[in-house]
Amino acid sequence: MRFRQDMQSTVHLPQQDVPAQAMYAARAVDLLKDGLRNGASIRARQTTADPIEVWHDDNGQQVLQCQSSGSSGAPKTIQRSPESWIASFEITRRQFGAGADTPYAVLGDPGHSLVLFAILEAFHLGANLSVLSGLSPRAQLQGLSQGCVQVLYATPAQLRLLLKANPAPLTEMRLVFSGGGKLDPETAKASSKLFPNAQLHEFFGASETSFMAIAPVDAPIASVGRAYPGVQIELRGRDDQAVGQGPGELWVKSPYVFERYVEGDSPDTRWKDGFLTVGEMARIDDDGFLYLLGRKSRMVTVADHNVFPEAVEAEIKQAVNGARCAVVPVPDAARGHVLAAVVECAACDDVAGTIKDRCRDALGVPSMPRQILFVDALPMLPAGKPDLKKLEQIVRGQG
Missing domain, CATH: 3.30.300.30 (ANL, C-terminal domain)
Structure with a gap:
């Protein structure tokens, strides 16, 4: 399986005389579009001016590589198959109603996996896409309005920057997915006023696992939701034995996990019995909601x-x-x-x-x-x- 190549999405990119970061993002998305049309593999980097690289694999396969970095700063590049993300794109279509008629927007660097995921999902669904990366919060709000955006992927920090610009409500928005950090109650409450007609869903995942949990709109704010569709969650203690609701180390089994590291490694990342952990500690309440405690290594x-x-x-x-x-x-x-x-x-x-x-x-x-x-x-x-x-x-x- 390959990422979509017919590229029915219309992409709205920043114009001239914008910050350099916005121009880098625009160039990266153009490169990404051309690469996908040719069935190329994709490498996303967080630490270079040009965040997207495309190339043709010697074996004729299409792969996706994303760079991440832990607290030590040592770079890690993970490799995953297109299927591992396409499976999630179809979840967004079936369970959340996104599609060719729901314009998307991204606010961050295309070299970050959350942003790249949103871009590729928009392309897969045939949705129009506004690339607002590198713009000021006021310019991003204007872009969301002008693009009639209905689906937004953003981090809590990006949402807070939008809110500080004292925006008027954006009534077109239908879905807001927040990831990359814990969504605090104040930001969640203010975001519901900024996007009064939108469902706000917090999700939790990692570069290696992709989605692990997603929160419905009525989830306890301290949790990160329940297991994402298709994900099996298990908490394990000493000797990697199951400990029920925990607390314990979080292990997942799903069709969304990565294949291997191609650069760097992490001692926290381990496989056993078809399950994968990246070293997160968590507990689960009686209603199945997941609460993160922190990294085992920290x-x-x-x-x-x-x-x-x-x-x-x-x-x-x-x-x-x-x-x-x-x-x-x-x-x-x-x-x-x-x-x-x-x-x-x-x-x-x-x-x-x-x-x-x-x-x-x-x-x-x-x-x-x-x-x-x-x-x-x-x-x-x-x-x-x-x-x-x-x-x-x-x-x-x-x-």
Whole structure:
């Protein structure tokens, strides 16, 4: 099976005199369209100016390669078959009603798998596509309106930027899929006002697994929904034995998973009995809703309690209006470790006490950061994630 080659979609690209990032995105989508018409393979990169590369495989097969990067910054390139994404495109058609008559839009870099997925889904369904990557939030809102967009894939951070532009409601929108990070209650509520006629669905996945869970509109806001159609979820504990509703390590079996790494690797990624894990820890409630706890590799022991920095980061963001932050462990003689938080908010020193109280009350004393630093800008990796190694050096006074 190959990605669609007849290209019935009309693509609306940014005009001249726009930021360089927008021009890179426009050129990437043009290259992608031409490559698909010729049955070429696709390689998406997050860390180069030109995010899309096309080539013809020596075996005559069409493959898709996407680059991702973890907190260490080491690049990983995964390879998947077209079928693994096409199966999801058909889910979007059958269960959510998307099709040739529902114009799409993307806001981010085509080198990121979420954006590339949305582009290829629009092409597969024959839907028109507005490429708004690299534009200002106000220009993106204008593009959504002018393109009569009905389907949008976006990260929570991208939604927050749209909302900060004080937009008028976009009544044409019918489906908003949010992924790439946890959707906070405030952003979800404000997005429902921006898109008053749209269904907002949060989904959870990874480059290696694609979709794992998706949330219906009435899902508990703290969850990431139930298993995505066609996905089997299993939580496992020690010796990879099933632990029911958990907590435990999240394993999935589905037609959407990747084939292999072609560059880099991850010790968290393991296969067993046809199931795949990427090292996420989770629990499941009585109604089948999945709640993420954090990466197994980031879990830290504080006073004999297992603590997940990702959960602490989520609470901190609530206290500082969504500002970027990161939490790292610091060795402590009495407790084994304690947590330190670095927050991208130079004028927020007065909320340090609020942050500590919120984390203690929501997650318990071991999860309360003992040290909080406020900075103008978080050190970031090329893939857009906080540089945790650099942050550990900063909080220990070595950076």
